[in-house]
Amino acid sequence: MKDIESLTYDELLETFKTILKTNGLKFTAQREAILKTLYENPDHFTPENLYLLVKEKYPNLNTGITTVYRTLNLLEENKLATSLSFGSQGKKFELGNKPHHDHLICESCGKIIEFEDEQIEILQDKIAKRHDFKLTDHLMQLYGLCKNCQNKN
Amino acid sequence: MKDIESLTYDELLETFKTILKTNGLKFTAQREAILKTLYENPDHFTPENLYLLVKEKYPNLNTGITTVYRTLNLLEENKLATSLSFGSQGKKFELGNKPHHDHLICESCGKIIEFEDEQIEILQDKIAKRHDFKLTDHLMQLYGLCKNCQNKN
DNA sequence: CTGTGTGCAAACATTTTGCAAGCAG
DNA sequence: CTGCTTGCAAAATGTTTGCACACAG
Numbered sequence: 001m002k003d004i005e006s007l008t009y010d011e012l013l014e015t016f017k018t019i020l021k022t023n024g025l026k027f028t029a030q031r032e033a034i035l036k037t038l039y040e041n042p043d044h045f046t047p048e049n050l051y052l053l054v055k056e057k058y059p060n061l062n063t064g065i066t067t068v069y070r071t072l073n074l075l076e077e078n079k080l081a082t083s084l085s086f087g088s089q090g091k092k093f094e095l096g097n098k099p100h101h102d103h104l105i106c107e108s109c110g111k112i113i114e115f116e117d118e119q120i121e122i123l124q125d126k127i128a129k130r131h132d133f134k135l136t137d138h139l140m141q142l143y144g145l146c147k148n149c150q151n152k153n
Numbered sequence: 154m155k156d157i158e159s160l161t162y163d164e165l166l167e168t169f170k171t172i173l174k175t176n177g178l179k180f181t182a183q184r185e186a187i188l189k190t191l192y193e194n195p196d197h198f199t200p201e202n203l204y205l206l207v208k209e210k211y212p213n214l215n216t217g218i219t220t221v222y223r224t225l226n227l228l229e230e231n232k233l234a235t236s237l238s239f240g241s242q243g244k245k246f247e248l249g250n251k252p253h254h255d256h257l258i259c260e261s262c263g264k265i266i267e268f269e270d271e272q273i274e275i276l277q278d279k280i281a282k283r284h285d286f287k288l289t290d291h292l293m294q295l296y297g298l299c300k301n302c303q304n305k306n
Numbered sequence: 307c308t309g310t311g312t313g314c315a316a317a318c319a320t321t322t323t324g325c326a327a328g329c330a331g
Numbered sequence: 332c333t334g335c336t337t338g339c340a341a342a343a344t345g346t347t348t349g350c351a352c353a354c355a356g
Binding site: 127136 | 270
Binding site for chain 2: 344345346347348354355356
């Protein structure tokens with residue numbers, strides 16, 4: 001499978017429909033609305049944020065937050081989305097199955113920058129090997145102040 | 154200040170008392186019980202786990218989980234403890250102010266192995282610089298299967 | 307004594323679950 | 332039609348707060 005982030009929306013939608021069919025699940029308007037909202041806003045969402053945005057964009061669907069949670073979990077189980085745990089509480093989700101990218105998080109304004117670094121990947125593999133671990137995933141988050149917020153003070 | 158993890162318990166206790174005094178706070182039996190339990194069990198605790206262990210070791214103090222939370226937050230604010238956010242929910246705490254160490258986490262048995270790697274630190278600084286970030290902290294967690302759990306299958 | 311600390315219960319915040327009605331296939 | 336899906340309300344977690352009493356300094 002291609003990386004999710006390089007798919008057009010139609011390709012993504014097809015992938016999603018295939019997953020649903022394979023699992024005997026149904027394609028519904030709410031599920032599509034959530035997928036599309038994630039696709040069109042390449043940010044990191046809390047379930048709450050996403051819920052509000054979906055309600056705003058598709059008010060007639062009257063989507064419940066329960067459905068947002070259920071859909072996000074469904075997407076994550078099928079590798080169409082990824083969740084991140086942050087400092088204090090809550091989770092954030094992003095569309096895509098990006099095994100090799102990490103996050104820089106501004107502690108002042110909350111901005112999240114994604115980055116990739118192959119050398120980090122290589123080092124992680126070495127470390128895992130050193131401890132007899134078979135790696136399945138990793139999480140790296142760098143916290144600090146972004147350029148803007150450094151200047152504010 | 155020396156690294157927390159190299160302190161004897163008495164030194165740690167003195168550090169804690171100094172912090173309390175400096176902040177006009179009081180040294181209580183519950184706070185000591187929690188600190189001592191953390192010191193004697195160099196593991197990663199959820200507040201719940203720690204609460205149960207403290208209750209078991211010091212049943213007469215009748216420590217409440219509220220106090221455990223409050224004490225952990227107090228320790229964290231004063232850099233005597235660090236908390237980690239994990240996958241789904243909850244936090245884990247560990248004693249110590251260890252700015253430069255990270256975790257390997259077994260997804261099967263939950264075991265946590267700590268490691269340090271200077272090269273990773275160096276790379277992180279480079280990445281931050283590349284994005285004009287001023288780093289204050291970082292979190293790196295590698296998920297996988299430990300040796301034992303690989304063999305189980 | 308004074309004011310901080312404590313445990314309890316209640317409040318909160320986030321996420322999950324039970325259920326009856328709705329709708330996709 | 333069948334049974335998966337939905338929204339709602341309620342439950343389940345994990346964490347914080349209000350309060351009256353306890354106790355450290």
